[in-house]
Ligand SMILES: CC(=O)CC(=O)SCCNC(=O)CCNC(=O)[C@H](O)C(C)(C)COP(=O)(O)OP(=O)(O)OC[C@H]1O[C@@H](n2cnc3c(N)ncnc32)[C@H](O)[C@@H]1OP(=O)(O)O
């Protein structure tokens with residue numbers, strides 16, 4: 579299975595990062611989103627990251643241009659007809675992901691691998707939206723994608739060994755470290771990380787400490803690079819809530835109930851860094 583042409587769906591913080599690392603590794607990449615303005619926002623973020631590399635003299639201006647020339651904007655899913663691999667990074671919602679995968683199954687050649695960057699949803703269920711479940715796989719990158727080394731690779735029930743191997747090999751070409759895990763809610767990363775973040779939100783909700791104090795305890799006491807509330811803002815509070823709901827529903831265990839304060843913030847549209855306000859304010 580030779581992978582040369584890739585489409586990344588969703589030009590948000592994850593999709594733009596995935597498109598960047600794929601283009602840096604030499605792949606031709608379509609970056610797809612619903613509207614041109616979202617794709618352009620994704621491109622602006624890639625441009626900013628690469629420019630920082632040029633300024634730090636880790637890359638030349640020519641190399642930056644070369645990487646950018648491998649990226650093409652797309653607002654038409656039909657462009658996926660030209661690809662060997664699609665990596666979906668749209669919102670964390672089963673209906674949206676299933677719809678995208680059903681369409682991709684119609685559009686792409688039969689050998690195209692369909693991967694999802696879902697952070698918690700069952701790969702097996704997403705695969706069931708297609709007639710090629712053996713070619714559907716989870717490819718879970720970490721945020722910020724250009725910096726974080728891990729890619730959790732998740733096999734659905736029907737994922738073939740050949741597809742698993744192709745994705746493991748491709749991940750290595752991105753200079754990332756693949757780790758294989760099975761298809762259970764939240765996989766490994768978010769089954770462990772998100773209950774910790776949710777507990778930090780409960781700690782704030784119950785008035786145990788101020789938000790800054792909670793973050794400082796985990797940073798200085800446990801050597802975490804970011805406190806859990808800062809990290810929640812960084813991930814996106816909507817994504818944190820979707821993941822907790824998937825864990826809660828998937829395991830049927832109340833230990834995964836999302837904190838009411840998390841729900842309240844999401845209802846208010848305070849989604850963290852991406853909207854300028856979450857537990858902290860990022861305006862100005
Ligand atoms: C929810 C899920 O499904 C799964 C997830 O992703 S969970 C989230 C996982 N991620 C984390 O836990 C991140 C925790 N935070 C960190 O590791 C660090 O705070 C951090 C890497 C984000 C920033 O590190 P830092 O040392 O504070 O900042 P800084 O010195 O400015 O940056 C270090 C490097 O990262 C780069 N960087 C920082 N933020 C970046 C961003 N958003 N995008 C691209 N590059 C970035 C910097 O350019 C710098 O690069 P060089 O080494 O090439 O110069």
Ligand SMILES: NC(=O)C1=CN([C@@H]2O[C@H](COP(=O)(O)OP(=O)(O)OC[C@H]3O[C@@H](n4cnc5c(N)ncnc54)[C@H](OP(=O)(O)O)[C@@H]3O)[C@@H](O)[C@H]2O)C=CC1
Pocket residue numbers: 587588589590591592593610611612616667668669670671674678695696697698718719720721812813814817852
């Ligand atoms: N944030 C994180 O730390 C991590 C997130 N993930 C996962 O990655 C995925 C994306 O998350 P993230 O990048 O943070 O989210 P963002 O909200 O930053 O970006 C999602 C993007 O997808 C777009 N989108 C929504 N529906 C469609 C569609 N049908 N077709 C094309 N594009 C669409 C959105 O457009 P619009 O704004 O119009 O909705 C938005 O631009 C989620 O599944 C998430 O769980 C995985 C690892 C880490």
